[in-house]
Amino acid sequence: MSQQEDKFQRYATEYDPVKIGSIDGTDTIPHDRAILRALESEYIPNKSVRGDPRHTVFVARLHPRTTQDTLISEFSDCGKILRCRLVKDIVTGKSKQYALIEFERSSEVDRALQKHKEYIDNTEVIVEREVGRVMKGWKPRRLGGGFGGNKNSGQLRFGCRDRPFKRPIKVGEDRRD
Structure with missing residues (x-):
C-alpha cells in the first residue's frame, strides 16, 4: 500500500473548497x-445557535410551504426531537427551504439519516449531519x-x-x- 492510499479518506474531515470540489480530493x-x-x-458560524451539533441533522431542499410541524411529525419516529428550526428570511418571513433538527441522542441522528432519500410534501429532500459548527x-x-x-x-x-x-x-x- 502506497503512502497516498494510506492517507485516503472517503469523507472530508476539514473543509477545503478545492479538495471538496474534487472527485478524489x-x-x-x-x-x-x-x-x-x-x-x-x-x-463565521452563528454563535447564538443553541444545541449539540453532533445531535443535529440538516434537512435541505424543502418545499416552500413545508412547516415546522410537518418536519416534527416526519422525523419524530426517529427519536425525541429537542429543537426544530425551519430557517426563514428575516425580512420576508418566507422559508429558506432548509431546517436544523436536534435530537436527544446521536443514535437518533443515525436513524434520521436513513430517511436520506425521503419525500416531504411531495419534494425530495436531503438529510445530512450538521457540519456548519463541527467541520473546521x-x-x-x-x-x-x-x-x-x-x-x-x-x-x-x-x-x-x-x-x-x-x-x-x-x-x-x-x-x-
Missing part, C-alpha cells in the same frame, strides 16, 4: 467560480461552498455521505488485478 487548483468564491469568502473551515453553499450541487450546474461537491471521495486513479500504473 487531490485537486490543487480551483476548477470553477464557486470554489474561487468560497476561497475568498469568510464565514466550513463554507455554506451561498458562499460557494457546501456539499450540494448537481450535474447541470457543474458544481458537484464531494467528501460528504451523499457523494464520498473516490479513490485516486494512478496514472501509468499497470491495472491488472
Whole structure:
C-alpha cells in the first residue's frame, strides 16, 4: 500500500473548497467560480445557535410551504426531537427551504439519516449531519461552498455521505488485478 492510499479518506474531515470540489480530493487548483468564491469568502458560524451539533441533522431542499410541524411529525419516529428550526428570511418571513433538527441522542441522528432519500410534501429532500459548527473551515453553499450541487450546474461537491471521495486513479500504473 502506497503512502497516498494510506492517507485516503472517503469523507472530508476539514473543509477545503478545492479538495471538496474534487472527485478524489487531490485537486490543487480551483476548477470553477464557486470554489474561487468560497476561497475568498469568510464565514463565521452563528454563535447564538443553541444545541449539540453532533445531535443535529440538516434537512435541505424543502418545499416552500413545508412547516415546522410537518418536519416534527416526519422525523419524530426517529427519536425525541429537542429543537426544530425551519430557517426563514428575516425580512420576508418566507422559508429558506432548509431546517436544523436536534435530537436527544446521536443514535437518533443515525436513524434520521436513513430517511436520506425521503419525500416531504411531495419534494425530495436531503438529510445530512450538521457540519456548519463541527467541520473546521466550513463554507455554506451561498458562499460557494457546501456539499450540494448537481450535474447541470457543474458544481458537484464531494467528501460528504451523499457523494464520498473516490479513490485516486494512478496514472501509468499497470491495472491488472
